Amino acid sequence: MQKVRGIRGEVVKFGIVGLSGVVVNFAVFWVCNIGLGIASLRSNIAATVIAIATNYLGYRYWLYRDRDADSRKREITLFLVFSGFGMLIETGVLGFSQYVLGLDSNFEKMGAKVVGLAIATVFRFVSYRTWVFKALPETAPVPNVPSPQAAHAAEPARTGEAAEAADGRELAAQAELMLAAEQIRYAKAE
Known part of the structure; x- marks a missing residue:
């Protein structure tokens, strides 16, 4: 519509x-x-x-x-x-x-x-x-990536190795999202 x-x-x-x-x-x-x-x-x-x-x-x-x-x-x-x-x-x-x-x-x-x-x-x-008069390409929304501190504060407290492993996975996931967002921005600039 x-x-x-x-x-x-x-x-x-x-x-x-x-x-x-x-x-x-x-x-x-x-x-x-x-x-x-x-x-x-x-x-x-x-x-x-x-x-x-x-x-x-x-x-x-x-x-x-x-x-x-x-x-x-x-x-x-x-x-x-x-x-x-x-x-x-x-x-x-x-x-x-x-x-x-x-x-x-x-x-x-x-x-x-x-x-x-x-x-x-x-x-x-x-x-x-x-x-x-070609339309500008659609811009993909940049994912809202919360800071590690905010993500960590929103979760229940973990202890020991389980907490470190979960933090490592979260950090890797956030890094991948940030990298993907940067690639989108660089692609648009070209």
Whole structure:
């Protein structure tokens, strides 16, 4: 249930960042295509590139800020690759509707852009969360190792060789736990 709530929150935040990108995308497309008279596919590419840049900032510094950022070069490269595929999906739908189906009015172009953007958004969500903004590995809880004095005080009093043998076993068990905890910490640091 906690995982469902977590992904639902992630989807909402992804939607907010994505919505801001959609606004940027459509505004730039409208200005380029209608205002400046640039061809619709070129306008779409320009609009998508600008939206990709604004979305990256939102994803990296708000939505996925707690994700692994150690390899930023890898992250940006993958982000651009998957964003590029999303742009191809979006531009492909627009081109198909305009050049194959003959839907060339401003309203029809915007409709095709909405359909292409919806398909590309699903693709981007899955690829970004799976490959680009990787989750940090789960941390194993460090065992709570009581001190030898506390462990010894909690047990009934022993005498002679039995007490020494029990203390030796306890000490060995605690040392093994501490060693295991240190190995976990060193493994995470690498």
